[in-house]
Structures are given as C-alpha cells and as structure tokens.
Amino acid sequence: MKTLKAIVFMTIWTLSIMYVLYLSGAHLHYQNIFIAGLIGIVLLITHMINMVLYFRIAGKAPYKWFSNG
Numbered sequence: 001m002k003t004l005k006a007i008v009f010m011t012i013w014t015l016s017i018m019y020v021l022y023l024s025g026a027h028l029h030y031q032n033i034f035i036a037g038l039i040g041i042v043l044l045i046t047h048m049i050n051m052v053l054y055f056r057i058a059g060k061a062p063y064k065w066f067s068n069g
Contacts, residue, residue: 006057010050017046 021027021042029035 002058006054009053009057013050013053014046017042 021039026035026039030039
C-alpha cells in the first residue's frame with residue numbers, strides 16, 4: 001500500500017512539473033541551447049525529488065518483497 005501511495009504522489013508531482021513546463025512554453029523553445037539546458041536541469045531535479053518522495057513514503061517496503069522466502 002505504501003508503494004502505491006508513493007507512486008500516486010510521484011505522479012502528481014511529475015504532472016505538476018509537466019504542466020508548469022507546458023505553461024512556460026518549454027515545448028516551443030527547446031531548440032535554444034540555454035532553454036534546453038534549463039529544461040534538462042528541471043527534469044533532473046524532478047527525477048531526484050521523485051526518488052526522495054518514493055523512499056520517504058514507501059520506506060524500506062520495496063526491499064521486503066522477497067523477505068519471506
């Protein structure tokens with residue numbers, strides 16, 4: 001259940017970042033090297049925050065999947 005909860009929060013976070021990027025027009029100006037670099041940094045930070053969210057919410061539950069065998 002914790003894993004599902006973490007995935008829901010990660011999805012909400014990622015969709016909100018995608019929405020902000022869309023509103024800012026990132027998809028229209030990605031050929032500019034500076035904007036492409038900024039988009040890449042934003043996506044990297046988004047991924048890092050997704051990992052933090054997952055491990056804060058799910059804890060060590062993913063590592064206990066095969067502990068009963």
